Amino acid sequence: MKDNIIKDLNKAFDHRIRLGIMSILAVNDHIDFSALKDLLNVTDGNLASHISALEKLSYIFVRKQFIGKKPNTSYQITMEGKSAFSDHLSALEKLIHNK
Amino acid sequence: MSDESSPIETLSEIRDLMARSSRFLSLSGLSGVSAGIFALVGAAIAWYILHGAPLYITRENIFMLMLDAIGVLILSLTFGFYFTWRSSRRKGLPIWDSISRRMLANLFIPLITGGLFCLILIYRHAAELVAPATLIFYGLALLNASKYTVEDIRYLGILEIALGLMSCLMTNYNLIFWATGFGLLHIVYGTFIYYKYE
Numbered sequence: 001m002k003d004n005i006i007k008d009l010n011k012a013f014d015h016r017i018r019l020g021i022m023s024i025l026a027v028n029d030h031i032d033f034s035a036l037k038d039l040l041n042v043t044d045g046n047l048a049s050h051i052s053a054l055e056k057l058s059y060i061f062v063r064k065q066f067i068g069k070k071p072n073t074s075y076q077i078t079m080e081g082k083s084a085f086s087d088h089l090s091a092l093e094k095l096i097h098n099k
Numbered sequence: 100m101s102d103e104s105s106p107i108e109t110l111s112e113i114r115d116l117m118a119r120s121s122r123f124l125s126l127s128g129l130s131g132v133s134a135g136i137f138a139l140v141g142a143a144i145a146w147y148i149l150h151g152a153p154l155y156i157t158r159e160n161i162f163m164l165m166l167d168a169i170g171v172l173i174l175s176l177t178f179g180f181y182f183t184w185r186s187s188r189r190k191g192l193p194i195w196d197s198i199s200r201r202m203l204a205n206l207f208i209p210l211i212t213g214g215l216f217c218l219i220l221i222y223r224h225a226a227e228l229v230a231p232a233t234l235i236f237y238g239l240a241l242l243n244a245s246k247y248t249v250e251d252i253r254y255l256g257i258l259e260i261a262l263g264l265m266s267c268l269m270t271n272y273n274l275i276f277w278a279t280g281f282g283l284l285h286i287v288y289g290t291f292i293y294y295k296y297e
Contacts, residue, residue, distance in 0.1 A: 019109070019113065023113040023116040023117050024117070027120060089110070092106045092110055095106045096110070
């Protein structure tokens with residue numbers, strides 16, 4: 001029983017920073033790199049590598065736009081990302097209830 | 100959220116990140132309490148200016164009442180900002196970021212609309228509705244901003260709107276409604292929020 005639930009946990013969200021990115025994007029329309037960095041308290045390189053991993057899975061996508069003349073990169077969750085994240089949350093909840 | 104941390108810890112960390120990334124959580128209850136005290140003092144001064152008559156703005160009293168209102172506004176904002184700034188420092192959260200900006204924009208758009216609407220009411224000789232209108236628009240502003248800060252102020256907003264609407268119908272008592280909405284409710288709510296979050 002428990003093994004089945006663990007199978008439902010998404011491997012992509014094994015890492016706390018990747019799960020953190022998804023948590024933040026689930027409740028924000030979009031968020032820029034520096035805000036994400038401050039919230040998660042990580043270095044640029046570390047954050048960038050986790051972002052690109054999630055991007056490869058098409059759980060999030062990058063929005064590039066200009067604010068005035070300054071380029072601004074922000075991130076947004078995809079439909080796929082949303083459902084993967086909510087499946088992961090339900091699996092976590094089940095794990096708690098089955099203890 | 101590696102293998103070592105329990106699912107309960109993981110979920111609470113997720114919930115914390117969701118709240119911190121989308122809501123301004125430094126809002127201090129003391130900001131509400133101080134605003135409430137200034138409002139009560141302001142209402143007492145208004146009562147003195149009006150000699151106990153209902154709160155109608157006339158050519159004779161407009162200057163004194165405006166002065167009183169502006170004094171209450173400036174003191175409330177100054178002390179409100181100070182207590183919230185202090186609370187954000189204590190919690191180690193930023194005071195000026197995309198979240199606080201979003202909250203302030205959502206608060207001030209209905210608030211400034213209300214301010215302009217009150218000036219129009221005076222201009223249109225419907226000054227008895229100014230005090231109720233401040234309650235209604237303030238309530239709408241709180242309702243709007245509550246999506247981006249502590250959720251509890253949503254109910255404060257609804258109460259302010261209800262008081263404002265009742266005050267419209269009972270304009271003889273509008274100073275009492277005003278003192279209840281801006282004074283009493285702020286003190287009660289501020290105390291509640293203070294003990295809940297600090």
